[in-house]
Structures are given as C-alpha cells and as structure tokens.
Amino acid sequence: MFPFNEVMDFKIEMTDEHELFRKSIREFAESKVRPYVQKVEETNEIPQSIIDGARELGLYGVGVPEKYGGQGGDMRTLAILTEELSRVLPSLGTMVTVNHLFLIPLMIFGTEEQKLKYIPPVAKGEKFAAHANTEPGAGSDVAGIQTRAEKNNNGYIINGRKIFITNSERAQYFILSARTSSPEQGKRWKGITTFIAEKGMPGLEIGQKFKVIGLRGEQPNEVIFNNLYVPDENIVGKVGEGFKVIVTTYDYSRIIIAAQALGIAQGVFELAFNYSIERKAFEKPIIGFEGVAFRISDMLIKLETARLLVYWAAYLADMQKPLFLMASSMAKTYATEVAEELSDMAIKIHGGAGVDSATGVERYLRDSVITTIYEGTNDIQKLTIAKTLLKLASRSVDIG
Numbered sequence: 579m580f581p582f583n584e585v586m587d588f589k590i591e592m593t594d595e596h597e598l599f600r601k602s603i604r605e606f607a608e609s610k611v612r613p614y615v616q617k618v619e620e621t622n623e624i625p626q627s628i629i630d631g632a633r634e635l636g637l638y639g640v641g642v643p644e645k646y647g648g649q650g651g652d653m654r655t656l657a658i659l660t661e662e663l664s665r666v667l668p669s670l671g672t673m674v675t676v677n678h679l680f681l682i683p684l685m686i687f688g689t690e691e692q693k694l695k696y697i698p699p700v701a702k703g704e705k706f707a708a709h710a711n712t713e714p715g716a717g718s719d720v721a722g723i724q725t726r727a728e729k730n731n732n733g734y735i736i737n738g739r740k741i742f743i744t745n746s747e748r749a750q751y752f753i754l755s756a757r758t759s760s761p762e763q764g765k766r767w768k769g770i771t772t773f774i775a776e777k778g779m780p781g782l783e784i785g786q787k788f789k790v791i792g793l794r795g796e797q798p799n800e801v802i803f804n805n806l807y808v809p810d811e812n813i814v815g816k817v818g819e820g821f822k823v824i825v826t827t828y829d830y831s832r833i834i835i836a837a838q839a840l841g842i843a844q845g846v847f848e849l850a851f852n853y854s855i856e857r858k859a860f861e862k863p864i865i866g867f868e869g870v871a872f873r874i875s876d877m878l879i880k881l882e883t884a885r886l887l888v889y890w891a892a893y894l895a896d897m898q899k900p901l902f903l904m905a906s907s908m909a910k911t912y913a914t915e916v917a918e919e920l921s922d923m924a925i926k927i928h929g930g931a932g933v934d935s936a937t938g939v940e941r942y943l944r945d946s947v948i949t950t951i952y953e954g955t956n957d958i959q960k961l962t963i964a965k966t967l968l969k970l971a972s973r974s975v976d977i978g
C-alpha cells in the first residue's frame with residue numbers, strides 16, 4: 579500500500595447535494611454560456627451577461643463559509659463547479675475560480691479583520707481578486723522573486739513587476755508576494771512576505787496584456803508596483819513567511835486546475851464520441867472502424883481515471899488528510915495531461931473539421947496546454963510527489 583496506509587485512503591464520497599449542485603451548474607453552462615462560446619473565441623471577452631449570471635447564482639462564493647458571505651461547500655463542490663464550467667468554456671472556469679487564489683490564503687492565514695473586509699465582496703461577486711506572484715525571473719522558483727518591500731513607518735513601500743497575472747484587469751483586490759529581507763544561505767524561501775493591495779492605491783499599475791495560446795476571454799496581464807505603499811495591517815500571515823502562504827494556496831488550488839482539466843477532457847470526449855457516430859466514411863459511421871472505436875475507448879478510460887484522481891484529491895482535502903498534498907499533485911499532473919491528450923485525439927477523430935475553429939474542438943487543446951503550466955508546472959508536481967515519497971520513507975536525497 580505504500581505510501582498509503584489502508585484501503586480506506588482510496589475512498590471517495592459524494593452526496594446528493596453534490597449531484598444537485600452539478601446539475602444546476604450544467605444547466606447554467608448549457609443555457610447561458612454555450613450560446614456565447616464562439617463569440618468569446620472571436621472577441622476574447624467573456625460577455626457581461628455571463629459574469630452577472632454567475633453572480634446571481636452565487637458561483638463566486640462556492641467553497642467560502644457563509645459567515646464570510648459565501649455559499650459554503652467543500653473542495654468537491656468547488657471541483658464540480660470548475661469541471662462543469664470548463665466542460666463548456668474553460669476560461670470561464672478560470673475567471674470564476676481564480677478569485678480563490680486570493681480567498682484561500684486569506685481564509686487560512688488572514689486576520690479576522692482582513693477576512694471580514696476582503697472576503698465577502700469577492701464571495702458575493704461584487705469585487706474580483708487576483709494573485710500576483712510570478713515574475714519575469716521567477717515562476718516555478720517562488721523563492722527567486724525580486725519584488726522588494728522596504729519598511730516605511732507603519733507599512734511597506736513595494737517595487738517590482740509581476741507577469742501573467744490572471745484577472746488583474748478586472749480585480750480590485752490583489753494578494754502579492756515581495757521580499758522583505760534577503761534570502762538566507764540555504765533557506766531561500768525565508769524573507770518573503772505576502773500583502774493585500776487594492777486597485778486605486780497609488781503605485782499599482784496594470785501593464786501589458788499577454789496574448790497566450792488559449793483561455794480566450796481571460797488573458798493575463800503584467801502588474802507593476804511603483805513605490806506602492808501598503809500598510810502593516812495588509813500583511814497576510816507573518817512577515818518573512820510568505821513562501822508558506824503562496825505554496826499552501828497552491829496545495830488547494832491545484833485541485834481546481836485538475837478539475838478544470840477534467841472539464842476539458844469531458845467536453846472533448848463528448849464532441850469526439852458524437853462525431854464518431856454522426857460522421858460517415860466508406861458508407862458507415864467512423865466509430866464502426868476499430869481504430870476509431872479503440873481511440874474512443876481509450877479516451878473514456880483516461881477520462882474516468884482522471885475523474886477518480888480529481889475527486890479523490892478533493893475528498894482527501896475535505897477530510898484534511900495530509901496526503902491530499904501528494905494526491906492533488908497527482909490529480910493535477912494526470913488530469914492536465916489527459917486533457918491535452920484527449921483534445922489531440924478528438925482533433926484526430928474530427929479529421930479536417932478538428933482544426934477548424936468553427937467546430938470548437940481545437941480550442942480545448944489550446945486551453946489544456948495552459949493547465950499543464952499554471953499553478954505549478956507538471957514537472958514541479960512530480961518533484962512534490964517524489965519529495966513527499968522520500969519524506970514518507972524517511973530518506974534524504976537532494977532532488978532540488
């Protein structure tokens with residue numbers, strides 16, 4: 579069983595509430611989102627009607643306790659929300675759930691005052707939030723950030739530049755990471771602090787928009803701090819311990835990315851299966867050819883394996899089992915690779931129609947590529963898995 583203890587560690591429990599919730603999100607995605615998918619691809623914008631519709635349904639508050647203005651719900655509920663939105667429009671999955679990259683660190687490390695001030699407006703969809711960590715010189719290497727925060731009276735003056743920051747044009751609130759002291763020898767992760775900043779504070783600027791391969795409608799931007807003053811009360815967690823705040827956030831949020839990839843895989847599987855029945859060649863539906871039938875079966879096997887991993891990781895997180903850390907890395911890696919592979923297979927099944935943007939298949943491939951990169955590339959997930967294994971085996975080997 580190593581590294582797991584018992585068969586019960588593989589249990590996944592879903593409830594009737596989860597299923598009812600899934601149905602309501604699917605109905606929203608099919609009726610209010612699907613009609614606009616092509617328009618989003620063409621305009622690179624998510625229509626206001628969808629953003630408002632998500633608010634009316636309370637989607638921004640899923641996974642947030644009612645005490646802070648949310649809808650309640652656990653990681654499994656959040657995974658269902660992300661899967662169902664991403665099945666139809668992955669960039670909407672990003673737009674709705676990227677707020678959690680702000681909410682999760684506040685819920686875990688924030689003071690009660692910070693929680694009461696910043697969480698309710700985001701959970702109610704009145705304000706949007708962004709998470710600014712990546713820099714031109716540091717993505718995977720969180721400890722390598724160069725943004726500096728210098729102590730000044732009752733706060734800090736922050737200077738630096740963040741790139742690929744999702745939601746930053748829309749966001750009013752930001753959680754950002756900055757160095758408050760130089761890295762210690764052998765302990766590079768020390769000396770980073772996380773702060774909340776608000777749009778409108780002098781020195782917080784939104785820079786260029788990046789034109790990335792996919793997720794049209796939700797393209798990230800550069801965020802620049804130019805002598806941005808942030809008061810002490812906006813520090814999230816402890817001074818010098820921001821690395822922990824950032825990586826703990828990703829422990830949870832990578833389950834959301836895994837669920838986004840699962841939604842992509844589900845979406846392309848359905849397209850490919852339907853097409854394989856409708857499309858005729860040599861006077862019969864192409865699923866009548868063994869090569870196509872086997873491809874469809876392989877797709878389903880991988881899709882459902884990814885689903886098991888995603889909801890297993892979410893369930894372990896809900897049960898606060900320590901191994902959810904490793905399970906979430908496994909789910910993120912596998913589900914995102916499956917999303918990419920299934921999108922490619924769906925294109926092959928569609929032939930020429932698969933690469934025509936009007937068919938709506940190729941966009942899933944472009945979106946899936948991003949899921950393998952953000953919130954920790956899959957290489958980084960594999961490092962986490964290997965490091966956890968070594969720790970569990972009480973073995974010390976330097977793997978970076």
Ligand SMILES: Cc1cc2nc3c(=O)[nH]c(=O)nc-3n(C[C@H](O)[C@H](O)[C@H](O)COP(=O)(O)OP(=O)(O)OC[C@H]3O[C@@H](n4cnc5c(N)ncnc54)[C@H](O)[C@@H]3O)c2cc1C
Binds near residue numbers: 745948954955
């Ligand atoms: C569309 C999009 C949206 C994003 N949104 C946000 C956001 O909202 N907020 C935010 O802060 N960031 C965001 N990011 C940034 C994203 O999290 C980073 O791009 C990602 O973490 C990888 O960092 P990097 O691009 O610097 O690549 P690098 O870290 O430079 O990695 C380059 C390559 O080296 C590999 N590599 C690096 N280190 C190791 C290692 N130790 N072992 C093995 N391989 C390694 C990587 O796997 C990768 O293949 C977004 C990115 C994209 C594309």
